[in-house]
Amino acid sequence: xxxxxxxxxxxxxxxxxxxxxxxxxxxxxxxxxxxxxxxxxxxxxxxxxxxxxxxxxxxxxxxxxxxxxxxxxxxxxxxxxxxxxxxxxxxxxxxxxxxxxxxxxxxxxxxxxxxxxxxxxxxxxxxxxxxxxxxxxxxxxxxxxxxxxx
Amino acid sequence: xxxxxxxxxxxxxxxxxxxxxxxxxxxxxxxxxxxxxxxxxxxxxxxxxxxxxxxxxxxxxxxxxxxxxxxxxxxxxxxxxxxxxxxxxxxxxxxxxxxxxxxxxxxxxxxxxxxxxxxxxxxxxxxxxxxxxxxxxxxxxxxxxxxxxxxxxxxxxxxxxxxxxxxxxxxxxxxxxxxxxxxxxxxxxxxxxxxxxxxxxxxxxxxxxxxxxxxxxxxxxxxxxxxxxxxxxxxxxxxxxxxxxxxxxxxxxxxxxxxxxxxxxxxxxxxxxxxxxxxxxxxxxxxxxxxxxxxxxxxxxxxxxxxxxxxxxxxxxxxxxxxxxxxxxxxxxxxxxxxxxxxxxxxxxxxxxxxxxxxxxxxxxxxxxxxxxxxxxxxxxxxxxxxxxxxxxxxxxxxxxxxxxxxxxxxxxxxxxxxxxxxxxxx
Numbered sequence: 223x224x225x226x227x228x229x230x231x232x233x234x235x236x237x238x239x240x241x242x243x244x245x246x247x248x249x250x251x252x253x254x255x256x257x258x259x260x261x262x263x264x265x266x267x268x269x270x271x272x273x274x275x276x277x278x279x280x281x282x283x284x285x286x287x288x289x290x291x292x293x294x295x296x297x298x299x300x301x302x303x304x305x306x307x308x309x310x311x312x313x314x315x316x317x318x319x320x321x322x323x324x325x326x327x328x329x330x331x332x333x334x335x336x337x338x339x340x341x342x343x344x345x346x347x348x349x350x351x352x353x354x355x356x357x358x359x360x361x362x363x364x365x366x367x368x369x370x371x372x
Numbered sequence: 373x374x375x376x377x378x379x380x381x382x383x384x385x386x387x388x389x390x391x392x393x394x395x396x397x398x399x400x401x402x403x404x405x406x407x408x409x410x411x412x413x414x415x416x417x418x419x420x421x422x423x424x425x426x427x428x429x430x431x432x433x434x435x436x437x438x439x440x441x442x443x444x445x446x447x448x449x450x451x452x453x454x455x456x457x458x459x460x461x462x463x464x465x466x467x468x469x470x471x472x473x474x475x476x477x478x479x480x481x482x483x484x485x486x487x488x489x490x491x492x493x494x495x496x497x498x499x500x501x502x503x504x505x506x507x508x509x510x511x512x513x514x515x516x517x518x519x520x521x522x523x524x525x526x527x528x529x530x531x532x533x534x535x536x537x538x539x540x541x542x543x544x545x546x547x548x549x550x551x552x553x554x555x556x557x558x559x560x561x562x563x564x565x566x567x568x569x570x571x572x573x574x575x576x577x578x579x580x581x582x583x584x585x586x587x588x589x590x591x592x593x594x595x596x597x598x599x600x601x602x603x604x605x606x607x608x609x610x611x612x613x614x615x616x617x618x619x620x621x622x623x624x625x626x627x628x629x630x631x632x633x634x635x636x637x638x639x640x641x642x643x644x645x646x647x648x649x650x651x652x653x654x655x656x657x658x659x660x661x662x663x664x665x666x667x668x669x670x671x672x673x674x675x676x677x678x679x680x681x682x683x684x685x686x687x688x689x690x691x692x693x694x695x696x697x698x699x700x701x702x703x704x705x706x707x708x709x710x711x712x713x714x715x716x717x718x719x720x721x722x723x724x725x726x727x728x729x730x731x732x733x734x735x736x737x738x739x740x741x742x743x744x745x746x747x748x749x750x751x752x753x754x755x756x757x758x759x760x761x762x763x764x765x766x767x768x769x770x771x772x773x774x775x776x777x778x779x780x781x782x783x784x785x786x787x788x789x790x791x792x793x794x795x796x797x798x799x
Contacts, residue, residue, distance in 0.1 A: 226746050230739075230797050261738045261754050262768035284768055286736035287798070344742060 228340030229347070230287065233295075238287035241294035243280040243301075250280075255368040256357030258349055263289045267357040274304045276362075281354060288347050292338060293354030299335055305362050311335075312355045318342070319351045396697045401689065402778050404429040415748030418783045423568050423596060423727055423774035424752050425618045428682070432622060435681035439674045446670055448647055462673050465680030466663070469628045472683045473613060474604040479633060479662040483676050486627035487595040488518040490614035491562065493629060493666060494591055495522040497639040498612075499560065505531035508557040510588075512537045512545050512574070513764050514567040517757040519593045523562060532559070539764065543570040543719040551582050558583075561590045565597035569756040569772065570719025571702075571727030573601070580610055589635065595619055595627075599776065600698055600725040602691040605630050617675065622682035626675030629666070636662050643668040694777045701775055702726040705784040709773075712791055718770050726775035729756075732794060737771040740794050744771075747790040749783075 247268035256265045265283030269276060279297045284290075296315075300308040315335055317323040321342035329336045341351045360369045402408050407427045410417055419427060439461065445454035447462050463478070470478045484490045499522075503509060509523045513536050520534075527534045535558070537550035545563075554561070561583045566573050580590045589611035594603060599620045605613045612635070616627040641648055641659055645668030650658040659665045686694065705728055709715055714733035732740055741753035752772045755762045762768060773787055 224746070226743060226797060229742070235798065261736075262759075262762070263738075264768070286738035288739070290736075347738075347742060350738065 224343030225340070229344055231337045231340065233334060233337045234291040235287060237291035237294040241281075241290055243297035244282060244294065245280050246282055247278060247280045249278065252361045252364060254357045254359075254361035256283075256353045256360075257368050257370050258285075258289070258353055259370060260349065261286065263350065263353055265289070265293055265354050265357055267293070267354060267361050269358070269361045271305075271362070274306070276300050276303055276305070276308060279358075281357075285353065286350050288338075288341065288350040289353045292351045295335055295337075296354050296358060299333065300358065308358065308362065312359060315355060316352060319348050396689070396693045396777075398697065398778065398780055402780075404431070404685070405778055406430055406433070408778060412748050412750070413746060418747075418749040418786045420773040420775060420779065420783065420787060421750045421752045422599070422776035422779075423619070423756075423772065425624065426599060426621050426776050427778070428623070428678075429621055429685050431685050432678050432681045436623060436674050436678045439677050444674075447673055448664070458673055461677050461680075462671070465676040468680040468683045469630075472598075472603070472687070473628075473630050474606050475630050476606060477633060480630055480636065482629040482631065482636070482663040482666040483671050484614075484627050484629050484666075485625055485672070486616035486618070487593055487614045488522075488616075490612075490627060490629035491519055491591065491593065492522045493642045494560075494612050494614075494631070495526045497642050497666075498589070498631075498635060499523070499526040500530070501639050503527070503530050503532050503559045506557060507532040507559045508535050508555070509533070510535045510537060510550075510553055510558050510561045512550070512563050513539045514543065514545070514570060514572060514574075514758065514761050515562070515564055516568050516593065516595070517759070518595075519562050519564060520760065533557075536760075539572075542721050543567065543572045544721045545572075545574055545579075547575065547578065547582075550579065554583060554586055554588060556586070558586065558588050561588055563590065563592060565592050565594045565603075566600065566725045566727075567719065567758075567761075568596045568727070569729055569758040569761055569770065570721065571724040571729070571774075572719060572721040573597070573723040573725055575723075576610065577608055580608055584609065596725060596727075599686075599694075601695060611635055617679035617682065620679075620682055621685060622679035623672075623675045626672045626679050628679075633662055636666070641665050641668070645669045647671070689777065697777060698726040698775060701779060701781065701784070702728070704781055705773070705775065705787070708784050708788050709791070712788065712795075714795065715791070718765055718767070726779075727772060728774070729770040729772045731767065731770060732791060733798070735794060735798050737769040739798070740771040740791070743794045743797055744787070744790040747786065747793060749787055749790045751787075 249270050250268035252269040263285035268280045270278040281293045319341040356369045405427045445458040447459040466481050467478050469481045535553050538546050583590045591612035592610045594615040598615045613630040618624040648668040650660045716731045718729040737753035754769045
């Protein structure tokens with residue numbers, strides 16, 4: 223049986239209560255919105271891209287503990303990275319939360335994002351965990367429209 | 373956030389509840405529902421998502437199985453034994469729906485896929501015929517998307533206007549505002565009998581009286597009402613009444629539209645095809661009489677028979693007994709949940725069906741739902757297909773426990789324990 227403590231790890235709960243980089247960014251040159259029509263979660267991701275690298279990132283919106291914490295930790299993880307590096311991290315993160323990343327595999331690059339491994343036991347929550355990442359993906363590609371999880 | 377839920381004190385409950393629960397043996401009822409014996413996540417299932425769909429008693433499951441095992445044939449065109457028999461069963465189901473709603477005639481009952489299709493049918497037939505540019509369709513702020521979107525589509529096509537009657541903070545329709553919105557341009561009123569997200573029981577009788585003073589027909593969305601209340605369409609004098617079978621212990625994919633025969637007769641068919649015709653030439657088609665005019669194609673025969681079995685089941689238990697038992701259970705649940713710190717009930721109307729929509733501190737309903745699920749308690753979280761209603765309350769979503777005739781006080785206790793677990797996780 224999946225363990226709730228695996229899903230709601232301390233670091234996730236802590237970020238959901240006090241999300242980092244939670245603000246609108248006036249200097250943003252790329253933004254995108256992520257929307258999950260199923261539960262109404264809605265985030266805007268703000269990016270300041272300097273050429274190919276993410277100089278700054280922030281987000282705002284409302285969502286459940288998983289989606290909020292994921293957005294918060296994502297902003298910390300990708301700040302200073304290049305687009306390619308951020309996309310690679312998203313790919314690894316996606317594999318992690320969908321159970322395609324073996325526990326004994328190489329999760330080192332994920333750093334503290336590995337806390338989301340418990341999501342793989344709760345398939346309906348995968349969309350929560352990846353909502354902000356989808357918005358980041360759209361923002362980096364310069365898309366302005368709302369990305370939907372549906 | 374307030375913890376003071378507006379509870380209905382015992383002494384102020386409607387007088388028609390004489391000794392509620394008497395003659396209602398919930399343990400016996402539970403034995404009729406095989407799914408309730410199954411375990412979910414290693415725990416006995418506590419199913420509190422009945423407003424989404426209800427579980428099915430064995431008699432309904434058996435009726436469907438029996439039809440396919442012994443009676444399966446296409447209807448209304450058979451010269452052979454099975455077809456005649458299937459037709460009889462299908463039409464018997466229609467008469468059960470007729471008497472369930474107290475309709476004047478079986479021809480006023482149209483089988484459809486569910487309440488959603490029934491509303492679309494009325495919007496696309498009665499609506500398209502009678503609603504024109506500049507006209508208005510009046511609904512309420514607590515409607516399910518299925519009683520909003522079909523009217524929006526109609527209004528957009530016709531250049532008509534969708535008007536929305538407001539509700540109070542407790543989730544009750546503001547009748548005075550509703551009445552003021554009725555006018556010469558109003559061509560139809562569509563209103564939920566019971567709100568799926570709040571549980572509010574609307575005063576449909578008064579709504580219909582008000583509308584009829586201006587000769588405006590009223591469609592009542594009874595999807596959430598028929599499992600909980602006795603419905604009398606002649607007593608209400610409503611013009612259309614719709615419901616889904618699966619919310620009243622019947623199968624999915626079947627429901628019914630009641631329409632006054634004068635209205636149904638006067639409008640064009642919804643879909644063209646077999647069964648809805650009297651004769652066809654390439655030049656002209658003569659439509660069949662009611663209700664077949666609206667039943668194009670081979671219908672969900674097994675579904676109709678299953679729905680008939682579900683109605684018999686409800687009749688055997690007694691609609692008043694069910695209502696009385698559920699009212700007691702709702703009062704118990706409301707009291708039990710209200711005392712939990714940080715709880716805020718959304719929907720505290722005086723007249724309510726067995727629905728508890730709630731928020732817990734600033735914890736997102738999705739997280740509440742996941743944690744309760746781990747405790748074996750199934751509830752619904754989200755906007756409940758009523759996004760404008762959520763906007764009215766300034767929230768994105770609620771957690772919703774909705775009860776049925778087989779739920780017990782022990783299950784309410786399991787819900788309360790589950791909510792305490794949520795508080796622990798997020799403490």
